[in-house]
Amino acid sequence: MELSDRARGAQLEIDKVTDFFGVMGALADQPDALDFTFGNPHEMPLPGLVEALRAQVEPQTVDWFAYKSSVRTAQQAVADGLTAELSMPFEPDDIAMTQGAFGAINLAFHLLADQGDEVIVPVPGWFCYAPMLRAANLVPVGASLEPVSCDLDVEAIARAITPRTRIVVVNSPANPTGRVYTRAQLDDLATVLNEASDRIGRRIWLLSDEPYRRIRFDDIPFTTPAAAYPWTMIDYSYGKVLLAPGQRVGYLALSPSMPDVDKQAFRDAFTPVQLALGWNFPNAIMQYAVPALESVSIDMVEYTARRNRMCGALRDAGYEITRPEGTFYLWGRAPGGDGDAFCMHMAERGVHLMPGSLFDRPEHFRISLTATMETIEKALPMLVDAASFGS
Amino acid sequence: MELSDRARGAQLEIDKVTDFFGVMGALADQPDALDFTFGNPHEMPLPGLVEALRAQVEPQTVDWFAYKSSVRTAQQAVADGLTAELSMPFEPDDIAMTQGAFGAINLAFHLLADQGDEVIVPVPGWFCYAPMLRAANLVPVGASLEPVSCDLDVEAIARAITPRTRIVVVNSPANPTGRVYTRAQLDDLATVLNEASDRIGRRIWLLSDEPYRRIRFDDIPFTTPAAAYPWTMIDYSYGKVLLAPGQRVGYLALSPSMPDVDKQAFRDAFTPVQLALGWNFPNAIMQYAVPALESVSIDMVEYTARRNRMCGALRDAGYEITRPEGTFYLWGRAPGGDGDAFCMHMAERGVHLMPGSLFDRPEHFRISLTATMETIEKALPMLVDAASFGS
Numbered sequence: 065m066e067l068s069d070r071a072r073g074a075q076l077e078i079d080k081v082t083d084f085f086g087v088m089g090a091l092a093d094q095p096d097a098l099d100f101t102f103g104n105p106h107e108m109p110l111p112g113l114v115e116a117l118r119a120q121v122e123p124q125t126v127d128w129f130a131y132k133s134s135v136r137t138a139q140q141a142v143a144d145g146l147t148a149e150l151s152m153p154f155e156p157d158d159i160a161m162t163q164g165a166f167g168a169i170n171l172a173f174h175l176l177a178d179q180g181d182e183v184i185v186p187v188p189g190w191f192c193y194a195p196m197l198r199a200a201n202l203v204p205v206g207a208s209l210e211p212v213s214c215d216l217d218v219e220a221i222a223r224a225i226t227p228r229t230r231i232v233v234v235n236s237p238a239n240p241t242g243r244v245y246t247r248a249q250l251d252d253l254a255t256v257l258n259e260a261s262d263r264i265g266r267r268i269w270l271l272s273d274e275p276y277r278r279i280r281f282d283d284i285p286f287t288t289p290a291a292a293y294p295w296t297m298i299d300y301s302y303g304k305v306l307l308a309p310g311q312r313v314g315y316l317a318l319s320p321s322m323p324d325v326d327k328q329a330f331r332d333a334f335t336p337v338q339l340a341l342g343w344n345f346p347n348a349i350m351q352y353a354v355p356a357l358e359s360v361s362i363d364m365v366e367y368t369a370r371r372n373r374m375c376g377a378l379r380d381a382g383y384e385i386t387r388p389e390g391t392f393y394l395w396g397r398a399p400g401g402d403g404d405a406f407c408m409h410m411a412e413r414g415v416h417l418m419p420g421s422l423f424d425r426p427e428h429f430r431i432s433l434t435a436t437m438e439t440i441e442k443a444l445p446m447l448v449d450a451a452s453f454g455s
Numbered sequence: 456m457e458l459s460d461r462a463r464g465a466q467l468e469i470d471k472v473t474d475f476f477g478v479m480g481a482l483a484d485q486p487d488a489l490d491f492t493f494g495n496p497h498e499m500p501l502p503g504l505v506e507a508l509r510a511q512v513e514p515q516t517v518d519w520f521a522y523k524s525s526v527r528t529a530q531q532a533v534a535d536g537l538t539a540e541l542s543m544p545f546e547p548d549d550i551a552m553t554q555g556a557f558g559a560i561n562l563a564f565h566l567l568a569d570q571g572d573e574v575i576v577p578v579p580g581w582f583c584y585a586p587m588l589r590a591a592n593l594v595p596v597g598a599s600l601e602p603v604s605c606d607l608d609v610e611a612i613a614r615a616i617t618p619r620t621r622i623v624v625v626n627s628p629a630n631p632t633g634r635v636y637t638r639a640q641l642d643d644l645a646t647v648l649n650e651a652s653d654r655i656g657r658r659i660w661l662l663s664d665e666p667y668r669r670i671r672f673d674d675i676p677f678t679t680p681a682a683a684y685p686w687t688m689i690d691y692s693y694g695k696v697l698l699a700p701g702q703r704v705g706y707l708a709l710s711p712s713m714p715d716v717d718k719q720a721f722r723d724a725f726t727p728v729q730l731a732l733g734w735n736f737p738n739a740i741m742q743y744a745v746p747a748l749e750s751v752s753i754d755m756v757e758y759t760a761r762r763n764r765m766c767g768a769l770r771d772a773g774y775e776i777t778r779p780e781g782t783f784y785l786w787g788r789a790p791g792g793d794g795d796a797f798c799m800h801m802a803e804r805g806v807h808l809m810p811g812s813l814f815d816r817p818e819h820f821r822i823s824l825t826a827t828m829e830t831i832e833k834a835l836p837m838l839v840d841a842a843s844f845g846s
Contacts, residue, residue: 075724104518176457308520
């Protein structure tokens with residue numbers, strides 16, 4: 065085997081998703097397939113996005129497409145936006161512009177952790193944390209969410225902490241559950257992290273993975289973990305709110321309440337480390353577009369209607385569904401309790417769902433609401449029919 | 456210190472460049488500064504590039520900006536181009552589309568090497584290999600080029616090999632020397648690498664860093680190391696030939712002569728490992744543009760004129776200059792033998808050069824020919840005046 069151990073480790077962690085991609089690729093030949101799998105766009109790109117790109121494609125200076133590290137106008141727009149949104153005083157220097165949230169997460173992992181360090185990730189949670197950690201010679205350690213409510217289980221995180229723990233990842237609004245964590249829960253977590261840091265003699269950091277921060281229903285309030293715990297970095301991607309993950313732009317932001325000495329060290333390290341990670345900066349056009357993109361979004365009225373329709377109809381049919389407060393996902397328990405079997409049953413009928421096994425919860429399934437209302441209406445009768453699957 | 460050891464290691468490796476950036480930033484306030492430092496554009500972007508971007512910004516399908524791993528039309532265009540250019544049969548599956556050469560090099564390092572492995576890099580050579588290696592927990596080992604000719608010194612590479620050697624980086628055409636290595640030199644290197652691999656009981660891989668491959672003068676022939684040694688990966692960036700490093704697209708390509716079992720393992724690993732490295736794929740627009748961009752280039756007639764003018768005038772004035780066969784750089788020995796002092800002397804006169812100390816060759820300096828002919832003509836009298844500097 066000429067492949068490195070860490071490349072192989074990353075590959076093994078994502079195998080379940082790669083295999084699922086393979087199955088989906090085969091099924092994609094079905095012309096009338098109803099696709100609820102990945103959070104990918106099913107409608108034409110947002111006009112506000114296309115207009116912003118169209119404007120920035122036209123060069124205005126000789127250095128328009130020159131090497132770009134973090135572009136000041138983008139950092140400023142992000143800092144202003146975060147300050148207004150989170151009621152904390154972010155400064156442009158606290159913002160590292162990155163290749164979407166993937167790039168920001170990778171940056172945080174490398175800024176904070178050395179080989180062999182452990183990183184606590186939520187279960188169920190995003191299936192890319194573990195392969196990213198393996199590629200970075202880090203060790204993913206799962207901490208379960210509350211089994212029924214899908215709330216943060218602070219005690220489970222406390223139990224997962226060891227002397228090698230360096231980072232705890234919190235994802236709110238959460239993929240796949242759609243839950244948004246409260247200030248009280250985050251304060252409890254901060255207490256645990258402070259006590260554990262003292263006990264192990266080393267600071268445990270918090271990475272707040274917030275790509276769905278602006279995708280919330282019913283004006284439910286949002287608290288960033290950065291407000292509860294100063295040793296926090298926030299990662300964000302515009303790829304969700306713009307539904308354009310193929311044109312990548314995002315950032316890593318330092319909590320304004322972080323101790324100054326740490327903040328300065330990370331500010332100084334941003335550019336050299338982003339260079340060393342393979343020039344992990346967004347393209348020029350995407351950075352120039354950030355001020356305009358700050359106010360572009362998918363239509364939350366439409367997404368709320370989809371959430372209400374799908375969640376209501378499935379619950380009426382007898383499904384156990386976690387009512388999402390944010391994200392564009394719906395998380396439920398598969399009828400019969402075997403998510404893989406249920407998703408295969410539905411796929412054979414042309415309705416493609418994501419099995420919970422991809423999130424280490426094989427009894428469950430996930431629905432992406434990026435599918436249109438028309439697709440939802442077509443799929444609902446078949447989903448309602450399948451409510452008694454396996455029984 | 457909360458910063459990780461590897462982040463700190465990467466930062467230290469690039470400190471000399473960061474410091475130089477700082478000096479340059481201050482000097483940039485000089486309104487009439489003549490800038491020969493980085494290989495950045497000094498003229499408006501190429502019309503062919505802008506046209507290609509303009510075309511691809513307009514969405515044609517609902518998934519235009521959806522998640523994009525390597526896009527097939529881009530892989531096909533690259534494989535076709537490489538097959539014609541290098542006379543070896545590349546296939547689309549051998550091509551991983553990446554965030555420029557930075558992304559391709561980072562991918563190769565992670566596919567091939569595990570923590571503690573050694574990677575041999577040329578001296579003088581690109582100053583980003585070492586920080587990238589440190590961030591990846593790898594160990595840079597320098598191997599000097601021939602001191603006068605700047606040719607590949609195969610014996611120096613042989614001496615640098617240890618049981619931990621995993622990769623040898625070859626950069627042709629070479630930054631900063633402008634040399635293009637011959638088939639005979641590469642065959643000698645292949646012999647050394649085969650013998651050493653047998654001796655240490657582990658395959659030593661070759662990374663051929665070829666971003667300047669299409670920037671050659673006088674139709675000098677080019678041989679890729681992939682033709683001489685089957686265990687070779689090629690990295691490439693369109694950022695040089697388009698002079699647009701802020702809009703990133705490049706690739707990693709497997710040598711067609713690589714053993715099939717290895718080739719298949721790397722093909723299978725490309726997408727999962729690129730995901731695990733932080734979604735290291737180019738943006739959608741850049742991938743769609745690749746077929747059109749394959750035939751767009753800076754004007755080599757103009758660059759040849761700049762090379763001839765600058766090289767000729769400096770040699771006539773008494774400078775020791777390595778006549779470049781490729782790249783857009785000119786490499787010379789500083790008058791007086793102190794590159795830092797010479798570059799500071801010139802900067803005070805408004806002529807900004809890059810000191811050789813950034814390439815671990817403190818007696819030398821580098822000139823970027825991305826400066827215009829007008830800038831060259833303005834700077835030449837001052838450079839000629841300084842030919843006796845330090846004597």
